[in-house]
Amino acid sequence: MMLTTYLGVILILIGIWGVLTQKNLIKMVIGFSVIDTGIHLIIVSIGYIKGRTAPIIDAAVNTQNAVDKVVDPIPSALVLTAIVIGLAVTALMLTYVIQLVESRDKSESNLKDPLLISSYEELKW
């Protein structure tokens, strides 16, 4: 029962809604990024313990009481990994979008918007 977890769930659902309903390729990529963010929020909220602080030794946490003062460091480390991988995946998706737009029919009679997914009917399956 934590607000952050529900916010993460809501973000995931908004992201999935965006991926499924949006026609614009860039907006679909943004949808995937929103799903990523929701997942990060959920993972971080799993490691949270009320009233505790970040797992870094400083003025608030000394070496003796560290175990009783810090939140779980493992989810934070996993989110660090997930953010970087999310970035890499987003870059790759944007590259696909660029290549898709480049590969379109460039003749004058083709009036379709190059950024709409419906312009690429040959990709339908």
Place this chain on the structure above:
Amino acid sequence: MLRTVLIYVVIIALAMIFIPIARENMEKQDLSDLSKEYVKNSIDKLETQNVVTSVVVTYRGLDTLGEVTVLFLATSGVGFLINRRKKRKSKIRQASEILNTGSFFIFPIIVLFGVYVFVHGHLTPGGGFQGGVLIASAFVLMMLVNNNSDLNHLVLESIEAISGFSYVIIAALGLILLGSFLDPTFLPMGKLGMLFSAGAIPLIYSFVGLKVGAELTNIIDSLRNESTESEEVTK
């Protein structure tokens, strides 16, 4: 119509899966045994102030190695998909004198801050990935100011290759000298809170930082080249 209904059915079904899971996620009262061990050992054995760093670099170091590999694969994917054709000078207006001078003034400061963040990864919040992103942002500034600038990809790729290779070498040194992969304790451990402490952790994180900075600069430069070329085509 059917499509819209199906989409909302999928979303509601997913909500019904996720919300009970979220409800079960009760607030924890104490760390798990594994996390307790990590926090204790990172202070006593690894002399690392930032426990997250010791988890990322040492205890879950193999994950980080895999993560760096994923980033490398993404970079090669971007480079492979965007074929660099012969560069033409684009006719975008040159940046003003103020922007030029200001960016040249601020560029070394941003790079220095990035280096600071990844060198102090075991002491303060931050680390290799964050520092690498900061360094890449300095290069983005230079690209914005001077849009005809040509980055030397050979240098970028050698930095990336050398730091990735050094990361694996350090990890293997742990295996050879101490018997476990990615064990950073073969270097002097120093005192908790000092810059030169925590064994090989700052070294590994610095290499990760250099690698991430070079890779992100590479990705952004590839995307930028492509966009200026597309503008040429449509003109």
